[in-house]
Amino acid sequence: MNVLVAIYSDVAAWNIPDGHVARLERSFPHHRFLRARTEADVLPLMPETDVAFASELRAPHFAAAHRLRWVHSPAAGVGGMLLPQVVASEIVITNSRAMSSDTIAEHVIALVLALFRRLPFLYRSQAERLWVQDQTMAPPPLRLIRDAHVLMIGMGGIGTATARLFAKLGAAVTGVRRASDRPRPKGVVAVEPPERLHALLPSADVVVLAAPQTSSTRGLIGRPELELMRRDAILINVSRGKLVDEDALADALAAGSIGGAGLDVFEQEPLDPASPLWTLPNVIVTPHVAGWRPDHWDAATTLFSNNLRRLDAGLPLINVVDKETGY
Numbered sequence: 507m508n509v510l511v512a513i514y515s516d517v518a519a520w521n522i523p524d525g526h527v528a529r530l531e532r533s534f535p536h537h538r539f540l541r542a543r544t545e546a547d548v549l550p551l552m553p554e555t556d557v558a559f560a561s562e563l564r565a566p567h568f569a570a571a572h573r574l575r576w577v578h579s580p581a582a583g584v585g586g587m588l589l590p591q592v593v594a595s596e597i598v599i600t601n602s603r604a605m606s607s608d609t610i611a612e613h614v615i616a617l618v619l620a621l622f623r624r625l626p627f628l629y630r631s632q633a634e635r636l637w638v639q640d641q642t643m644a645p646p647p648l649r650l651i652r653d654a655h656v657l658m659i660g661m662g663g664i665g666t667a668t669a670r671l672f673a674k675l676g677a678a679v680t681g682v683r684r685a686s687d688r689p690r691p692k693g694v695v696a697v698e699p700p701e702r703l704h705a706l707l708p709s710a711d712v713v714v715l716a717a718p719q720t721s722s723t724r725g726l727i728g729r730p731e732l733e734l735m736r737r738d739a740i741l742i743n744v745s746r747g748k749l750v751d752e753d754a755l756a757d758a759l760a761a762g763s764i765g766g767a768g769l770d771v772f773e774q775e776p777l778d779p780a781s782p783l784w785t786l787p788n789v790i791v792t793p794h795v796a797g798w799r800p801d802h803w804d805a806a807t808t809l810f811s812n813n814l815r816r817l818d819a820g821l822p823l824i825n826v827v828d829k830e831t832g833y
Contacts, residue, residue: 508573509534509814510551512542512560513580519798520561522580526807530559533811557817559810563587568597576600576823578813580806581797582664583746584827585719593829600813600825603833604663605805606797610716610744611668613796615651615675617768618712620790621740622649627787646738646765649711652676657710658694659703659726660717660745662833666691668714680706682717684831707734712742719746720832729754738765744796747772756782759789770796 511530513522521543531539540555542548548563552570558577568574568589574597577587582603592599620626624642631638642648654677658665661683669679673693681691686699698706700722707713713735717723727741728751735741741764743750752773758764766788772781775794783789799805813823827833 507537507556508540508554509537510540510542510548510555510558510560512548512551512558512563514543514545515561519802522806523803526803529807530811534814537814557814565589565591568592568595571597576817578602578810580810582606582662583718585746585832588827588829588832598823599827599829600823601827601833602806602809603825605809606799606802607663607667609799610664610796611671613770613792614668614714614716614742614744614768615671617742617770617790617792618651618740621766621768621788622651624648626790630787649738650676653678654711655680655709656712656714657682657706658714658716660715661691661694661697662716662718664744665714665716666694668716669693672712677712680710682706704731704734707731707739708736710735710739712740715741715743715745715749717745717749718833719748724748725751727751727755729758732758732764735764737763740765741767742769743767744770747775752781752783756786759783759786762788766790768792770794 511522511527515521527541540551542551548567549570552567553572555571556573556575558574560577561580563577568591576598579601582601584599584601587599628642651672652675656672656677656679658669658679659682661681665681669681669691670693672679679694681694681697682700682703683697684700686697690697726749732754755767759767768790770792771794777791783791816823
């Protein structure tokens with residue numbers, strides 16, 4: 507069986523190291539591994555590919571994939587692969603959901619603590635050697651996570667891991683997910699359906715986006731939703747940039763109609779240097795790093811290896827994506 511490894515990026519860290527590809531070759535000597543280091547390498551290899559371990563595949567790639575049975579993504583989001591022809595096909599797609607849940611959960615907590623304790627202002631003041639004790643403690647007050655109401659939109663691996671950390675710090679977490687009738691995850695006081703979002707936004711101190719990008723979540727937070735949020739509410743996005751109307755968010759932040767935002771993902775990446783989000787004092791921008799962990803490629807390769815062994819043994823794969831829902 508021919509296994510294509512096509513994990514490449516302009517960002518150095520997101521390229522699978524050669525040593526991990528060699529590890530796969532040693533572990534599966536009965537399979538032939540093909541390597542694509544750039545997008546241009548992929549198309550000539552697709553006609554002979556049975557399995558792809560790939561970060562992205564485009565329409566021309568799938569059109570040439572006459573033998574492709576299964577694609578595994580090293581990331582949780584696979585929305586870019588869910589083309590109509592792929593959804594209609596028998597190609598199985600699996601992802602790496604839950605692999606970085608704890609990492610992203612800690613990143614969310616860091617962003618909220620930084621905004622609640624005015625760390626961006628304090629960092630700027632430190633650079634200017636200013637002692638800003640009075641300004642820091644002036645209203646509005648410094649805030650605690652304890653007793654805060656957190657609205658967690660998306661209750662998959664990331665949402666449940668983040669809710670668990672918030673609950674340990676004393677916050678009350680309300681989850682929003684489509685399957686609202688399923689048992690509540692640990693640390694969540696209530697789970698509501700997406701139709702209740704507008705009713706829930708006015709009471710939230712923190713709104714966290716941890717939902718996948720689908721046709722129903724694209725543009726989930728726009729001007730109407732931002733207008734419903736409290737003036738001191740914090741928006742955190744560690745999901746996908748297209749869930750948020752960035753122009754509307756920038757306007758709301760500049761006007762002070764919401765308290766702040768911690769953003770790790772954006773509609774277009776890298777974020778345009780001209781974007782006002784870079785310079786707004788109540789925004790923390792992180793460059794899509796929330797999911798990075800020191801052993802990232804060890805974990806990603808192990809997950810793929812486990813699934814490849816299951817495929818060899820005729821066992822069901824883990825982390826199969828429902829191609830209709832997108833997760």
